[in-house]
Amino acid sequence: MYSAADQIYKNIEPALSGYGVPDMVITLLAYAVPCGAVIGIVSMIAGMLTYLERKISADIQNRVGPNRVGPWGLLQFPVDGVKLLLKEDIIPDAADKKLFKLAPYLVYSSTVLASLVIPFGGSFVVADLNIGLIFIIVVSSLLVVGFLMSGWASNNKWALLGGIRSAAQIISYEIPTALSLLTVVLIAGTFSLQEIVMAQGPWPWQWFLFHNPFTVVAFIIFFISGLAEMNRTPFDFPEAESELVSGYNVEYSGMRFALFFAAEFSSIFITAALAAAVFLGGGNIGRDPYASGLGWQLVMVAVFFAKAAPLCLLTIWVRWTLPRLRIDQMMAMCWKYFVPISFACLVLTAAWMLLFDGNGIFWRMAKL
Amino acid sequence: MNAVAEYFRNIADAVTTTIAGMKITLRYWVKEPSITVEYPDRLGPGKTAADVVADRFRGFLRLDLDKCIGCMQCMRACPINCIRITVEKTAEIRMLTRFDVNQAKCMYCGLCVEECPSNALVFSKRFEGACFNMQELCVRHVTGPVPVAKLAAVSTK
Numbered sequence: 001m002y003s004a005a006d007q008i009y010k011n012i013e014p015a016l017s018g019y020g021v022p023d024m025v026i027t028l029l030a031y032a033v034p035c036g037a038v039i040g041i042v043s044m045i046a047g048m049l050t051y052l053e054r055k056i057s058a059d060i061q062n063r064v065g066p067n068r069v070g071p072w073g074l075l076q077f078p079v080d081g082v083k084l085l086l087k088e089d090i091i092p093d094a095a096d097k098k099l100f101k102l103a104p105y106l107v108y109s110s111t112v113l114a115s116l117v118i119p120f121g122g123s124f125v126v127a128d129l130n131i132g133l134i135f136i137i138v139v140s141s142l143l144v145v146g147f148l149m150s151g152w153a154s155n156n157k158w159a160l161l162g163g164i165r166s167a168a169q170i171i172s173y174e175i176p177t178a179l180s181l182l183t184v185v186l187i188a189g190t191f192s193l194q195e196i197v198m199a200q201g202p203w204p205w206q207w208f209l210f211h212n213p214f215t216v217v218a219f220i221i222f223f224i225s226g227l228a229e230m231n232r233t234p235f236d237f238p239e240a241e242s243e244l245v246s247g248y249n250v251e252y253s254g255m256r257f258a259l260f261f262a263a264e265f266s267s268i269f270i271t272a273a274l275a276a277a278v279f280l281g282g283g284n285i286g287r288d289p290y291a292s293g294l295g296w297q298l299v300m301v302a303v304f305f306a307k308a309a310p311l312c313l314l315t316i317w318v319r320w321t322l323p324r325l326r327i328d329q330m331m332a333m334c335w336k337y338f339v340p341i342s343f344a345c346l347v348l349t350a351a352w353m354l355l356f357d358g359n360g361i362f363w364r365m366a367k368l
Numbered sequence: 369m370n371a372v373a374e375y376f377r378n379i380a381d382a383v384t385t386t387i388a389g390m391k392i393t394l395r396y397w398v399k400e401p402s403i404t405v406e407y408p409d410r411l412g413p414g415k416t417a418a419d420v421v422a423d424r425f426r427g428f429l430r431l432d433l434d435k436c437i438g439c440m441q442c443m444r445a446c447p448i449n450c451i452r453i454t455v456e457k458t459a460e461i462r463m464l465t466r467f468d469v470n471q472a473k474c475m476y477c478g479l480c481v482e483e484c485p486s487n488a489l490v491f492s493k494r495f496e497g498a499c500f501n502m503q504e505l506c507v508r509h510v511t512g513p514v515p516v517a518k519l520a521a522v523s524t525k
Binding site: 318 | 378389390396403
């Protein structure tokens with residue numbers, strides 16, 4: 001497998017090495033371009049999600065939502081970004097200044113790192129690591145470090161409580177997330193996200209979601225624990241506006257505050273994209289992504305986004321439906337329900353693979 | 369066995385109640401129109417700000433000079449003295465020479481409106497009082513001398 005960075009490397013290497021540019025610089029350049037593109041795209045999507053969130057919440061609550069800036073208020077999010085950039089950057093006197101400044105970048109970089117291995121359809125993936133899924137699980141745990149750091153460095157009771165809650169929550173929900181992703185790894189036999197996408201097909205019965213009954217459960221568990229990992233309602237304990245004021249980001253202002261929210265909204269997209277790639281066939285339209293031309297690859301990208309977008313909307317929809325759980329309910333939900341059920345899914349999928357020779361429920365029907 | 373049944377019942381409850389809630393929000397999201405009045409810009413076709421406020425809204429005070437008998441009851445009723453009236457008598461005709469209502473001070477208690485014997489002083493529905501100088505809020509209802517109405521000529525209530 002090769003990725004967008006590899007293709008760029010292949011294209012610019014002959015031209016640049018002629019000028020005596022060292023190989024390392026070419027490699028860095030080849031990676032810098034798609035990395036920058038992905039950061040831009042994910043930030044844009046995060047911005048649009050903030051707009052959608054406000055608009056959808058307004059629709060659900062019989063309000064109008066942002067409508068002053070641009071047509072239908074579409075330019076609200078760039079304006080918000082500019083506003084937050086211009087705001088005063090306040091650092092509390094008693095704060096641990098180094099950690100306080102570092103924390104938002106850690107939180108943001110963890111979500112951006114996760115987006116590096118997301119296959120956007122076609123050959124558009126920054127780095128198709130052969131440990132892609134493990135990489136995502138690992139870097140999304142980096143979020144905890146950032147949250148704890150911001151909570152501790154703020155020197156504020158509410159912030160510290162929010163940080164500690166986020167640590168408890170994210171570490172707990174890491175387990176069902178990883179286990180439900182493992183069921184797919186069992187079927188596909190690879191951790192590489194691009195290979196997982198290619199192992200599926202364009203039609204719903206070829207997706208891993210409908211491979212067997214347990215993958216459906218695994219998908220639901222992945223989605224819900226994804227909500228918990230990105231601190232969305234009904235699991236928004238780290239920020240819990242009504243009990244912790246605003247949790248870990250209570251002392252932040254200006255762009256540092258915006259980075260926390262950019263990270264939160266990017267992780268909505270990344271979780272949706274991961275679910276789309278792993279369970280819903282990603283941008284697979286039944287063609288080899290590397291052999292087809294640019295036109296077909298763009299179709300694959302469109303298919304990928306068509307699958308990821310409804311999941312983003314679902315995330316927002318859930319937020320404006322369900323109230324926040326109690327913290328012990330949240331823990332009980334994880335350890336008493338999600339962990340055993342996802343373990344059962346894993347074991348039963350393994351049993352299914354043994355029994356039916358690795359065929360899914362619909363694959364088997366097609367063969368008969 | 370009971371515990372196992374409860375375990376699965378909890379799961380079923382969680383799923384069904386979540387779906388029930390999400391159905392409701394979906395209906396509001398897709399079907400129900402917003403009830404917000406987009407006040408300055410989009411009030412609806414042919415509507416003005418006065419149309420969107422409630423009946424019996426307490427806006428700026430309005431004086432009907434054809435009805436005012438110059439009794440100054442409103443001035444006495446006003447608890448914060450925001451009404452100033454002067455009545456002068458020349459050649460057996462009482463003339464109203466000043467009727468100022470300081471809307472910046474007015475607290476819209478409505479005591480003057482209640483007191484007015486000829487219904488000359490009423491609340492209008494005008495509420496847009498934003499201005500750059502507070503003096504602009506002092507509304508002069510009378511600019512030149514105006515003869516007051518006779519109470520008998522005014523149909524009361």
